[in-house]
Amino acid sequence: MTATIKFDEQIDGHRHGIRQLQSGWADGPSYITQCPIQTNQSYVYNFTITGQRGTLFWHAHISWIRATVYGPLIIFPKRGVPYPFAKPDKEVPMLFGEWFNADTEAIISQALQTGGGPNVSDAYTINGKPGPLYNCSSDTFKLKVTPGKTYLLRLINAALNDELFFRIANHSFTVVEADAVYVKPFKTDILVIAPGQTTNVLLKAKPNPHKSTYLMAARPYFTGQGTFDNTTMAGFLEYVQSSGNITLPKNLTLSLPTLPAINATSVVANFSQKFRHLNSRQYPAQVPQTVQKRFFFTVGLGNSPCSKNQTCQGPNGTKFAASVNNVSFALPSTALLQSYFFKKSNGVFTTDFPATPLRPFNYTGTPPNKTFVSNGTKVVVLPFNTSVELVMQGTSILGAESHPLHLHGFNFYVVGQGFGNFNPSTDPAKFNLVDPVERNTVGVPAAGWVAIRFLADNPGVWFMHCHFDVHLSWGLKMAWIVQDGKLPNQKLPPPPSDLPKC
Numbered sequence: 488m489t490a491t492i493k494f495d496e497q498i499d500g501h502r503h504g505i506r507q508l509q510s511g512w513a514d515g516p517s518y519i520t521q522c523p524i525q526t527n528q529s530y531v532y533n534f535t536i537t538g539q540r541g542t543l544f545w546h547a548h549i550s551w552i553r554a555t556v557y558g559p560l561i562i563f564p565k566r567g568v569p570y571p572f573a574k575p576d577k578e579v580p581m582l583f584g585e586w587f588n589a590d591t592e593a594i595i596s597q598a599l600q601t602g603g604g605p606n607v608s609d610a611y612t613i614n615g616k617p618g619p620l621y622n623c624s625s626d627t628f629k630l631k632v633t634p635g636k637t638y639l640l641r642l643i644n645a646a647l648n649d650e651l652f653f654r655i656a657n658h659s660f661t662v663v664e665a666d667a668v669y670v671k672p673f674k675t676d677i678l679v680i681a682p683g684q685t686t687n688v689l690l691k692a693k694p695n696p697h698k699s700t701y702l703m704a705a706r707p708y709f710t711g712q713g714t715f716d717n718t719t720m721a722g723f724l725e726y727v728q729s730s731g732n733i734t735l736p737k738n739l740t741l742s743l744p745t746l747p748a749i750n751a752t753s754v755v756a757n758f759s760q761k762f763r764h765l766n767s768r769q770y771p772a773q774v775p776q777t778v779q780k781r782f783f784f785t786v787g788l789g790n791s792p793c794s795k796n797q798t799c800q801g802p803n804g805t806k807f808a809a810s811v812n813n814v815s816f817a818l819p820s821t822a823l824l825q826s827y828f829f830k831k832s833n834g835v836f837t838t839d840f841p842a843t844p845l846r847p848f849n850y851t852g853t854p855p856n857k858t859f860v861s862n863g864t865k866v867v868v869l870p871f872n873t874s875v876e877l878v879m880q881g882t883s884i885l886g887a888e889s890h891p892l893h894l895h896g897f898n899f900y901v902v903g904q905g906f907g908n909f910n911p912s913t914d915p916a917k918f919n920l921v922d923p924v925e926r927n928t929v930g931v932p933a934a935g936w937v938a939i940r941f942l943a944d945n946p947g948v949w950f951m952h953c954h955f956d957v958h959l960s961w962g963l964k965m966a967w968i969v970q971d972g973k974l975p976n977q978k979l980p981p982p983p984s985d986l987p988k989c
């Protein structure tokens with residue numbers, strides 16, 4: 488399939504969650520796997536989807552353009568292969584977005600210049616519609632359902648900077664898939680979904696609804712300091728008369744579903760602990776049982792000094808920054824994958840990304856005095872097929888905040904998570920190595936940690952970053968290089984000849 492869209496600015500396109508096995512050149516993030524597509528140019532990404540199915544999405548990856556440039560990417564099972572649950576009567580993609588009544592590129596470049604926090608968004612949306620609670624809007628998402636029927640909702644959080652709680656009044660969901668991987672079905676009446684995550688749920692329409700319309704609503708989960716968009720998006724679940732049998736009641740007063748408090752970390756933790764890999768005979772979990780390389784990364788905010796002759800609006804007159812193991816990643820001016828592939832890494836990147844923090848501290852306790860990050864374009868190099876365990880530890884330096892960490896090129900297993908500081912002598916004994924959820928984006932808990940495992944079986948350069956664009960812009964990102972294996976089908980082929988150049 489091909490699609491062409493032209494832009495009057497630099498652009499790129501990332502297919503979020505597609506593994507790009509041996510097609511790493513088509514991954515899309517600017518300055519990581521390619522240079523941006525220049526103004527008014529077009530570029531066709533060629534890749535094969537190998538062994539994946541489910542709900543994912545695509546989005547621009549440069550600057551904050553993904554605020555508006557995104558869409559669903561739905562891969563159906565192979566013909567004749569059923570879902571591991573009863574076939575729904577209808578499927579509905581629902582994309583949560585975040586709307587700024589301004590040019591998002593201008594917002595982030597101003598924030599980076601002044602060192603302060605960027606403006607927050609003006610509305611959240613479902614499929615582009617903010618709903619009746621915003622006075623500027625008459626645009627409301629309507630999910631039309633027939634009594635008694637079952638709907639597969641393909642939920643995608645494409646918002647820039649906020650995790651969302653989502654609920655439909657008087658209805659509950661059965662979760663069946665996360666990040667395009669089947670999970671053991673579980674029931675819930677509240678959903679939590681972080682930017683970069685996708686969740687498939689079954690919604691059973693009531694056989695005898697007592698209203699014809701119910702409200703659905705989404706609002707952020709947020710624990711950090713500073714300002715954020717705490718508006719509420721709403722939409723309608725509308726019952727449509729089926730032929731004959733029941734008569735729908737006249738509308739009573741609509742009431743919003745109750746949503747958890749903005750900072751309800753316990754609701755988020757409870758919810759995320761319910762996910763288990765389906766781990767059936769047909770869809771087995773393949774958790775690496777042994778580990779060849781262990782990494783411990785701190786993820787969080789910090790600051791960097793204000794340059795002379797500048798007034799900075801960040802914390803205590805400094806600039807906001809974010810880092811992994813205190814390295815705030817600086818994007819190079821040429822693509823990492825090109826310089827790696829053609830062995831021209833000199834002056835582009837270094838391979839000394841620290842496997843553990845250089846100066847350990849009490850990550851979730853009182854912050855250290857010096858909170859300046861260091862800058863660099865550092866990567867980790869992994870031999871082909873290394874089994875990796877990575878513990879990501881959230882820090883409280885500028886307030887404890889949850890970070891949705893997304894890894895390109897892989898799915899990983901979430902083998903453990905907890906609050907406080909990770910304890911290497913007691914926590915690993917509690918890891919789930921049987922049926923942990925498999926995903927591409929995981930929330931590192933606020934003031935907590937998460938442990939993941941993956942097999943580095945995909946040669947290339949793979950971005951890993953916080954899927955909050957504000958943290959991405961502040962440097963909460965890094966990259967892994969996975970080397971070629973020995974066999975021909977374990978090597979990254981050369982780039983397409985028309986790959987955009989810097």
Ligand code: C2O
Nearest residue numbers: 501503683893950
């Ligand atoms: Cu959804 Cu690096 O991206």
